[in-house]
Amino acid sequence: MKIMLRVFLFVFLSKISSGFEVKSWTESRILGEGPHWDDKSQNLYFVDDFGSSIHRYDPKEEKEYYCKVHESAPVSIVIPIKDKPNEFAVTIGKNLTIVTWDGTSKTPESVKTVVALDEGPGKEENQFNDGKVDGKGRLWVGTMGPVKNDDFTPTAGSLYSIEMGKEPVKHFDNVSISNGLIWNQNYDKMFYIDSPTRKIDVFDFDLENGALSNRRLFFDVTDYLTDIKYGPDGMTIDDNDNLWVALFGSGKILNINGKTGEFIKEIKLPVTCPTSIAFGGTHLDELYVTSSAFFTKPEDKKLYPASGGTLRIIHVGVKGRIANPAQF
Template sequence: MNLKLMSKIMSYKVEPLPNSVADLGEAPHWDIATQNLYYVDIVNGKLLRYDFNENKVYHCKIENVSVVGFVVPVEGEPNKFVVGAERDISIVEWDGVSETCEVVKVLAQVEQGDEIYDGNRFNDGKCDPRGRLYAGTMRYFGDHFEFRRGKFYKYNGGSMEVIKDNIGISNGLAWNEDTNKMYYIDTADFNVKEYDYDFTLGELKNPRVVIDLKSYEGRDKLLPDGMTIDAKGYLYIATFNGHSILQVNPKTGKIETEIKLPVKQITSAAFGGPNLDILYVTTANIFGQTQPAGTTYKITGLGVKGTPMTKFKLN
């Protein structure tokens, strides 16, 4: 390895989840109450559920939806989920077992009425620890680095408030309540940004680049994708073209550990399991990749624990 790392010696185990392949897996969400991992297959408009107790994955095609960017359970509404369905923020009802599910309500729409946004779709989305939904868009096809036509939004009582524009590929999100920080990835920037975050108002300001992955020695333009955070505040950054999850200390910007996986396109990660000490990782098999690319993996033995993920508060 020719990266300038401060590596920790770790003994971890990487195992595939059964029947977990997605063409473009993304946006894993661990539901503590039910011990389920939810995630999406973006390009096939599917929701997936991994049942920890059964060690089984269930698949659901959302009727009349071609692409879905993220999924988050709705607080107090069993079998209901907020999803980024094309350019809609919608509520989907799914019993977790049936092979089809449906949109029961559209909460908000974005980027309507202007043909320059016709090729856009929602990508990653997540709720902050107060249950506020943040999500962003990207072009479905084309050069995301030259034509930056995506936007980053916060759901605000029936509409989507624009937080940032000129976005290439809106991606990873994480929050640290201990330090009042929010972390955000626009893949087209090749970096991870940190913001001062007001948890009472849901406002972010004062961006700072935590780590720039464009020119690490020995690597050419690593693409940061999804992201999660552990209980000590370390970030876990999926590299779409790098076969790995990078554990990063946001205070120093140093890569502490590189967690290697057997496939190239690593899309996101979330901590789960009864003790929040299993790292679940989604992957993709697009652009000429073949299986096991697209498999969802569990990583044990890291010796760290994550932070609980928050459901969407509709009201």
């Protein structure tokens, strides 16, 4: 059965996205998110947000390992910590933790909370969401309100930067679902997504001081698509400074010129709800795409059997950049 599904996916993808090929995919998860390629170990790390677990995929073995880090709280990012083998920055609910994990066991050696975020009255149920590390080792991570009845809480979140031993710095609020942040090669621009706005914004970025300024619209997804149910989710950037953006609910990746904001191309996927993207592989020329099974309609699961899996796409034609480890 698994072989038949792989053949179906290869044929399906080749018909709609010539040149791209799904090499493999992981087991379906509730809400796959936060892919991070660790260039040192040549492994992919990601999370199952609703499954409260962190995952490691070894492409040489074509094998996935996972570890449950909480009974029920959402887990949104897992990023290896620089020069500390088996230690990871992991967001669990509204806590930033350091998780010690050997990469194979089903339970962690330890989970230590280093930041317990308090966003004030009325936001007790907020949680961390998407996050990445800048060129100085700061963790940038946003928050969002609780998801109830499959819907989000509007404008309850914020965007923060966090350095070890310091209080989190809030850069702005009134965010609904904080997602998709990434920097250009020079670290003088930061791209950002608040998913329900269906827009990508760009800031001028001061790497030395970790400061944002001059927020402006960079790309409006509704100018390209009108039948959007959700919106842009996670994104990454290639070595040409062009963006690759997951369209949650639309089953696509958009490739956008990172300098002009012009649409370059799309990749249609064998999942309806891609969540985020990371470049990986020995030469950083493969795309890893996490996805959600939770928001996939029952009738779509038969047509898109990879839903909830993490896709490995080859023949991309461009390379990414090495993802920064956390420095805690």
